[in-house]
């Protein structure tokens with residue numbers, strides 16, 4: 246898929262899968278969000294899995310970028326599932342008072358994709 | 371009493387500088403035997419404070435110190451900037467307040483991640499934040 250940024254977005258069945266493997270900062274984050282939206286538009290994907298296994302720390306700035314990406318995708322009719330959050334990242338975010346409660350989460354990519362399949366089977370958007 | 375074993379001074383002028391400070395903190399924490407949770411706490415705190423120095427303070431610097439008190443290792447990081455300072459400290463430390471339309475959880479959250487947290491700031495005089503975290507044994 247043609248992209249502006251350097252975070253790849255792949256098509257997996259009727260969903261999209263993206264793996265964040267680099268530090269998100271302003272310019273990268275913006276390009277990433279735009280790429281996600283264009284990919285949803287072009288493919289009509291109803292689901293998006295964002296894999297953050299590679300992120301060793303997630304501060305409130307990055308957490309907000311991830312949550313915002315989910316909100317943007319929702320406006321385009323795609324449901325986002327954030328997967329691969331490390332235990333220490335989850336603990337740190339909650340201690341800081343950040344509730345990742347606007348985005349659904351799952352343990353890993355397989356679980357995330359399975360959840361999207363289950364939603365599809367239920368006929369939910 | 372804790373001794374300073376080694377110290378590193380790093381500038382904070384760009385987003386990449388903030389990332390370098392965080393990476394240095396991570397390397398040191400791992401070298402000194404901090405577990406994954408303590409390491410994430412320290413590096414996340416460094417990321418929040420480094421970003422604050424850059425975004426709110428207009429840039430500054432970080433001093434990373436490796437401390438030893440005989441049994442344990444500590445990592446102390448001091449962030450300084452010569453920005454506008456913080457006028458309403460109580461409100462900022464309570465959390466959920468931001469002058470940048472962001473989340474306002476950086477300072478209040480960072481405080482809960484480290485054992486020592488100290489902030490000095492006055493309007494017009496810049497901001498200095500010191501955090502410190504120790505290994506368990």
Ligand SMILES: Nc1ncnc2c1ncn2[C@@H]1O[C@H](COP(=O)(O)OP(=O)(O)O)[C@@H](O)[C@H]1O
Pocket residue numbers: 418422423426427451453454455456462467468469470471472473474475476477478496497
């Ligand atoms: N180094 C600094 N210099 C000036 N103001 C600061 C500094 N750090 C924090 N502040 C002020 O405190 C507020 C809260 O900071 P923080 O908790 O990190 O949340 P956020 O960065 O999301 O605004 C900021 O919006 C800013 O007004």
Ligand SMILES: [Mg+2]
Pocket residue numbers: 418421422475476477
């Ligand atoms: Mg902040």
